[in-house]
Amino acid sequence: MTTKEEWIEKDLKYVWHPDTQMKQYEDKDFKPTLIERGEGIYLYDIDGHKYIDGVSSWWVNTLGHSNPKLNSVLTQQAQKIEHVLLADFTHIPAIELAEKLVKLAGEPFSKVFYSDDGSTAVEVALKMAYQYWYQKGKPEKKYFVSMTDSYHGDTLGSVSVGGIDIYKKIFNPLVFETLKVRAPYCYRCPENKVRDCCRIDCIKDVEKLFKTRHNEIAAMIVEPLVQGAAGMRMYPASYLTKLRELCNEYDILLIDDEVAMAFGRTGKYFAFEHACIKPDIFCVAKGITAGYIPLAATITTDKIYDAFYDDFSSLKTFYHGHSFTGNPVACAVAVENLKIMEQEHVIDNLQSKIEKLKQCLKKFTTLEHVGDVRQTGMIGAVEMVKNKSSKEPYPFEERTGHRVFKEALKNGALLRPIGNVIYFMPPYVIKNEEIEKLTEIAYNAIKIVTEQN
Ligand SMILES: Cc1ncc(COP(=O)(O)O)c(C=O)c1O
Numbered sequence: 001m002t003t004k005e006e007w008i009e010k011d012l013k014y015v016w017h018p019d020t021q022m023k024q025y026e027d028k029d030f031k032p033t034l035i036e037r038g039e040g041i042y043l044y045d046i047d048g049h050k051y052i053d054g055v056s057s058w059w060v061n062t063l064g065h066s067n068p069k070l071n072s073v074l075t076q077q078a079q080k081i082e083h084v085l086l087a088d089f090t091h092i093p094a095i096e097l098a099e100k101l102v103k104l105a106g107e108p109f110s111k112v113f114y115s116d117d118g119s120t121a122v123e124v125a126l127k128m129a130y131q132y133w134y135q136k137g138k139p140e141k142k143y144f145v146s147m148t149d150s151y152h153g154d155t156l157g158s159v160s161v162g163g164i165d166i167y168k169k170i171f172n173p174l175v176f177e178t179l180k181v182r183a184p185y186c187y188r189c190p191e192n193k194v195r196d197c198c199r200i201d202c203i204k205d206v207e208k209l210f211k212t213r214h215n216e217i218a219a220m221i222v223e224p225l226v227q228g229a230a231g232m233r234m235y236p237a238s239y240l241t242k243l244r245e246l247c248n249e250y251d252i253l254l255i256d257d258e259v260a261m262a263f264g265r266t267g268k269y270f271a272f273e274h275a276c277i278k279p280d281i282f283c284v285a286k287g288i289t290a291g292y293i294p295l296a297a298t299i300t301t302d303k304i305y306d307a308f309y310d311d312f313s314s315l316k317t318f319y320h321g322h323s324f325t326g327n328p329v330a331c332a333v334a335v336e337n338l339k340i341m342e343q344e345h346v347i348d349n350l351q352s353k354i355e356k357l358k359q360c361l362k363k364f365t366t367l368e369h370v371g372d373v374r375q376t377g378m379i380g381a382v383e384m385v386k387n388k389s390s391k392e393p394y395p396f397e398e399r400t401g402h403r404v405f406k407e408a409l410k411n412g413a414l415l416r417p418i419g420n421v422i423y424f425m426p427p428y429v430i431k432n433e434e435i436e437k438l439t440e441i442a443y444n445a446i447k448i449v450t451e452q453n
Contacts, residue, residue, distance in 0.1 A: 004046050007034055030406060038065025041430045043414060052438050054408075054415045055425050059228065059260050060291030062337070062346075064429040069340060070292055070333055077332035086114065086326040093331035100338050101284075101299055104269055108278060108301040113318075114326035118259035119153025121283035121296035122221070125255045126157050127320055128281060128304060129219040132253070135307045135316050145209060145220040145252075147183035151229030152221060152257050161221050164229060179213070181205040183227060184235035187372040187383060188391060195236070195374075203242050210250040219253035219280070224271035225376050228260045231421035232381035234374045240275035247280075253304075256282040259296070263287035263337075264347050264428060267354055267377035280304060290337040291427075295330035346428055354378055356432045357424065360439040367443070369450035381423040382442070384450060394420045400449060407445035413438055415445075422446060 002010075008031055017025060025032065034046045041064060042050045043057075053061060063070065077093065084091060098112035113128070115121050126144060133141035146152070146161040153159070154167065160175035162168050163183075168175065184202045186195040191202050210217065224240055227233040247254040256279035261271040265287065272279055281304060285296035310316040324330075341347065357380050364373045364382045371385035384400055386392045394400040401417030408415045408422075415422055415438075422442055426435070 004034055007046070008032060033409065040064040041427050041434060050412060051409065052413045052430075052434060052441075053427060054413050054438050054442075055423070056427050057291060058286075058416075059265075059425055060286040061427045062263060062265075062287045063290040063340060064427050067290065067292075070290060070336055073332050073336040074292065074329060077329045081328050083324065083327055083329070085323075087321060091326075091328050091331075093328045093335055094326040096335045097331045097338075098297075100335060101297060104338070105282070105299055106278075108303070109299050110302045111300050111305045113298045113300070113320075114331075115296045115298065116322050116324055117153075117294050117296050118257075118283065118285035119155040119158045120322060121259060121285050121298045122152045122158040122161070122255075122257055123155055124298040124320060125221070125257075125281045125283050126161065126219075128298065128300065128318065129253050129255060131318060132304050132307045133218050140216055141218045143177070143179050143213070143217050145179045145181060145206070145217055147222065147227065148180050149183050149185070149227055149230040149233070150221075150223055151227070152223070153259075167229075179209060179217070181209060183230070183233065184239050185227075185230075185233045186235055187233070187374070198236075200236065200239050200242050203239060203246070206243065206246055210246055210252060214250035214252060217250070217252045219255045220247060221255040221257055223257050224261055225266055225274060226261060226271075226379060229418065231383065231418045232374065232379055232423045232425075234376045234379075234381070237274035240272065241277055244275070244277040244279070253280040255279060258282050259285045263290075264341065264350055265378055265425070267347070267350060269347065288337070289330055289333045290340075292333045292337075293327070293330040294324075295327065295334055350378060350428055353428070353430065353432065353435060356435045357439075360435055363439075363443060364446070367446060367450065370446065378428065379423060379425050380439075381421050382446065384420045384422070384446060403449045403452075404442070404445045407448055408441050411441045411445065413441040415442055 011032060012026055035043050036046045037044050041052055043053050044050050101112050102109050113124055115124050144161050148163045150163045152161050156175055159168050159171055161178050163180060182190050182205050244254055256272050258270055262284040281300045283298050289295050308316050308318050354377055358375055361373050361375055361380045364370050369384050370382055371388050371391050372383040374381050386394050401420050404422050405415055405417050
């Protein structure tokens with residue numbers, strides 16, 4: 001039988017891991033964790049140690065690992081049809097899911113375009129928006145506006161609208177030109193205002209840009225309420241409301257990248273509901289299958305769809321499609337996920353857990369090296385700083401967040417950081433006492449690591 005050590009050796013030999021400096025990964029004192037199975041909020045390694053999945057395995061898992069109802073639907077669907085193309089052919093799971101998504105999102109949404117993951121959902125949205133204007137006779141509307149420090153995926157189109165150096169800088173010669181506006185990063189407010197009582201003055205950047213260049217702008221793309229990969233930076237819903245008004249005023253499409261936020265993460269099905277707005281196009285992935293299998297959708301309205309709807313010879317077809325577009329197994333799991341969410345009142349039940357998380361986050365503010373504690377729905381984030389009064393960050397090379405991650409892992413919690421930000425984004429099936437435990441492990445780990453500095 002292959003031993004754990006042999007598996008790890010083979011892993012290092014054959015697997016190139018994502019977002020990972022492989023030389024660091026070979027660290028003799030910190031071996032990769034070999035996960036064998038999962039159940040609910042827990043991951044179990046091959047030695048039987050269990051870890052609370054504090055980040056929902058990259059923000060995807062919502063209803064717990066190895067959920068019996070989802071397992072059953074998955075196997076049943078695989079026995080019927082595991083995959084079939086979605087051009088000139090169709091299947092019930094894709095139809096059922098599209099109907100459910102349209103109804104959940106409400107009017108004016110009417111059409112669902114499937115793809116494979118968050119990045120492809122964004123690629124679809126960008127191409128759709130550009131082709132929309134092209135077919136409306138305005139090919140000069142070709143620029144996309146996005147925020148500084150935004151993240152929309154790792155494919156080249158989504159990297160183009162991204163704004164985080166580590167994902168983008170090297171590829172600058174390859175990506176297309178986009179327009180950037182300052183992100184509303186409330187902890188380090190560009191206007192020196194205080195969160196929750198500002199008047200969204202930072203949006204004046206957007207207004208200025210729209211005013212001067214609206215004739216060339218196809219769309220603005222945003223991560224709603226939370227810039228996830230930037231370090232769970234949160235901003236008020238009123239910013240989105242104002243953004244919608246500006247897009248209307250200047251005839252610019254609003255693309256809402258809900259890849260990380262949709263399906264309850266913010267406490268509502270979609271983050272745009274907090275702002276009482278509807279985007280023109282929105283992207284979902286991750287939680288659509290409760291984190292089970294890759295699937296994504298780009299959802300839009302008749303206004304957009306109608307610009308593509310014509311005779312074949314008009315060449316207005318949207319020529320975009322991935323091999324696994326609308327995979328039946330993924331769609332069936334997604335349908336079941338949405339049924340469970342509705343029948344078991346998952347979002348209503350989340351509200352008390354959101355409140356619990358809020359209480360548990362309070363204690364972090366007392367720590368000497370915690371500069372900001374923030375929360376949006378079922379996401380809590382703690383930003384560590386070298387100096388609390390000046391907000392001076394820990395230098396990148398000190399890997400403070402990573403040291404907290406290692407310390408927490410020893411104590412049974414997976415808390416993969418983003419730089420100096422430790423965040424909580426657990427599956428929704430977490431219980432109140434488990435929220436207490438998760439935050440307690442993080443609190444102690446932060447205390448130990450920051451006191452060592
Ligand atoms: C807002 C947002 N958009 C797009 C993506 C890309 O999704 P994927 O990793 O599934 O390609 C992510 C991933 O974290 C994301 O957070």
